[in-house]
Amino acid sequence: MSIIWDVDVERPVLPPLRGTVAADLCVIGLGGSGLTAVREAQARGMSVVGIDADRIAAGAAGRNGGFLLAGIAAFHHDAIDAHGHDKALALYQHTVEEMDKFEAAAPQAVRREGVLRKAHDDAEWEDCLVHRDALRADGFDADVHESWQGRGILIPTDGTFHPAMRACLLANAAIADGARLYADTPAIEIEPGVVHTPEGEVRAANILVAVDGNLHRAVPSLAERVRPVRxxxxATAPTDVRLTHAVYARDGWDYWQQLEDGRVAIGGGRDVLGDGEWTDATEPTDAARAYLISLLAEMGIDAPIEHHWAATVSYTDNGLPIVEEVQPGVWAIGGYCGTGNIVGAALGRGVVEQFATGQSRVVSDFTAD
Ligand SMILES: Cc1cc2nc3c(=O)[nH]c(=O)nc-3n(C[C@H](O)[C@H](O)[C@H](O)COP(=O)(O)OP(=O)(O)OC[C@H]3O[C@@H](n4cnc5c(N)ncnc54)[C@H](O)[C@@H]3O)c2cc1C
Structure with a gap:
């Protein structure tokens, strides 16, 4: 079945790469992370070649829930417990700053209307309050919120966006500014200074691999540290039920938002769907569809399901993303543990800064012990 984000979005038609091209930077993977890197490099005066095995935002970047949440995958208080206060605060701050840049680059695709973390039960409600207090203690906004959708905490600076529209806006702007972007062009071998593709090669001193869900294959040396998951x-037909906010619930396992035309896009249930979801297969399953329909029914939504899709992302064991020089001049990013929209953009931008200047606070804070 189709993807809601493909409706009314026309991707730029890109040729495959044939022959040898050269640039200051080669970006492998033209999802949200890679395209942010392309634009950052152009802003810094670098020439860029970008290649994608398929098309613009073919992977999770064009198929996700459309949430823009500050922070890493763990909630702020959990990140503090896991990684220490200073590191958790630095990472949260970087994502807040990235969100503003993200919005500025494609404002038509972004809605910063706040997102609700909904408490599923009393224990999660207690956790919501600890979450709120940790955010407030560090100077970030978070308020208790209650509506017919339930109670939880509203983070007013978070938001939603249209993933494929944003990617296409970035790609079109990049092409207009001289980036050479190629579709149907997988990187089949990556070595310092050169990326080999089926019918050509890209020569570049700086290479960025931004293929979150496919990192285990594109960079085999990382295969032990990232695990793909589906x-x-x-998404429903338009419904008369009006949701007050975009919501994530049950500690983020489930998430939904209502689009401007009344459709509801809802995802989740990976924990209840079982170990079969630890896969890089992208076929949607009947079990997931049934689970998501049951969540909609709890909200009184019985509009027909018109879209059902899946994609893979990568998880790491410690919950922190990969941002690493894997060969001289070759950096890999990914492993966002299901929350790569902002973190991936921040790291794509950060690695370009690293290439351009030899240092990046984003990169050093994400990699610090
Ligand atoms: C259903 C779902 C819901 C999600 N919801 C959210 C959410 O609400 N908020 C959030 O922050 N995150 C969410 N995520 C996670 C988020 O979508 C991803 O972490 C993020 O989009 C990753 O973007 P990316 O650009 O790094 O990689 P990807 O989107 O995975 O892009 C990789 C690109 O690289 C290409 N590629 C792969 N291998 C190669 C190769 N060898 N050579 C060349 N090109 C290659 C692919 O074709 C693809 O276009 C969700 C993910 C899914 C699947």
Whole structure:
């Protein structure tokens, strides 16, 4: 079944790469992370070649829930417990700053209307309050919120966006500014200074691999540290039920938002769907669809399901993303543990800064012990 984000979005038609091209930077993977890197490099005066095995935002970057949440995958208080206060605060701050840049680059695709973390039960409600207090203690906004959708905490600076529209806006702007972007062009071998593709090669002193869900294959040396997992969503026909906010619930396992035309896009349930979701297969399953329909029914939504899709993302064991020089001049990013929209953009931008200047606070804070 189709992807809601493909409706009304026309991707730029890109040729495959044939022959040898050269640039200051080669970006492998033209999802949200890679395209942010392309634009950052152009802003710094670098020439750029970008290649994608398929098309613009073919992977999770064009198939996700459309949430813009500050922070890493763990909630702020959990990140403090896991990684220490200073590191958790630095990472949260970087994502807050990235969100503003993200919005500025494609404002038509972004809605910063706040996102609700909904408490599923009393224990999660207690956790919501600890979460709120940790954010407030560090100077970030978070308020208790209650509506017919339930109670939880509202983070007013978070938001939602249209993933494929944003990617296409970035790609079109990049092409207009002289980036050479190629579709149907997988990187089949990456070595310092050169990326080999089926019918050509890219020569570049700086290479960025931004293929979150496919990192285990594109960079085999990382295969032990990243694990692909399938995430699934459905979207309904327009419904008369009006949701007050975009919501994530049950500690983020489930998430949904209502689009401007009344459709509801909802995903989640990976924990209840079982170990079969630890896969790089992207076929949607009947079990996921049934689970998501049951969540909609709890909200009184019985509009027909018109879209059902899946994509893979990568998880790491410690919950922190990969941002690493894997060969001289070759950096890899990914492993966002299901929350790569902002973190991936921040790291794509950060690695370009690293290439351009030899240092990046974003990179050093994400990699610090
Ligand atoms: C259903 C679902 C819901 C999600 N919801 C959210 C959310 O609400 N908020 C959030 O922050 N995150 C969410 N995520 C995670 C988020 O979508 C991803 O972490 C993020 O989009 C990763 O973007 P990316 O650009 O790094 O990589 P990807 O989107 O995975 O892009 C990789 C690109 O690289 C290409 N590629 C792969 N291998 C090669 C190769 N060898 N050579 C060349 N090109 C290659 C692919 O074709 C693809 O276009 C969700 C993910 C899914 C699947």
């Amino acid at each position: 995430l699934q969503m459905v």
